Amino acid sequence: MIFAYRFVSSVAFGCCLISLAACGEGGEGSSAGAIASVAWDPVNDPTVISYTVHYGKHSSGSVGSCNYENSLDVAEPSTAIGGLEFNAQYYFAVSAFNGAHSSCSDEITEMTPAGQSNGNPM
Numbered sequence: 001m002i003f004a005y006r007f008v009s010s011v012a013f014g015c016c017l018i019s020l021a022a023c024g025e026g027g028e029g030s031s032a033g034a035i036a037s038v039a040w041d042p043v044n045d046p047t048v049i050s051y052t053v054h055y056g057k058h059s060s061g062s063v064g065s066c067n068y069e070n071s072l073d074v075a076e077p078s079t080a081i082g083g084l085e086f087n088a089q090y091y092f093a094v095s096a097f098n099g100a101h102s103s104c105s106d107e108i109t110e111m112t113p114a115g116q117s118n119g120n121p122m
Contacts, residue, residue, distance in 0.1 A: 034086050034112035039078035040094055040105075047098040050075050054104055055092045057085075064103035066095050073097075086115035 038053055054060070056069030068091065072079060084090060089111050093104035 033082060034084040036081045036084060036090065038081065038092060042077040043096045048096045050097045051077060052095045052097060052101060053079055053092065054095065055081060055090055057088055057090060059091050060093065060104065060107060063106065066093060066104040084112050086112055088112050
């Protein structure tokens, strides 16, 4: 059985915007987990060479902080993050890198979709 879910949220990142969409495929016990697709407007600064998406199941605790359990460095202003737990609250923020990391964007939070049983309906 295929399970798909989509949610969208956005937050300002300096002069940029983060959009979050998530899809999950599989059911309970699926190794795929939920997938978050994160995209934002690129920073209008030619010295920015990459971005870091910071995420986890706990808030960073303060505005601009990048204190999250996980991070992913990317060259483009979008990425997909797989293996997230179903039915769990996640927090996301982005920082820019030009030799040093900027402070993090405002945080967005979303709940991943609930898993669905692979059993046949009655």
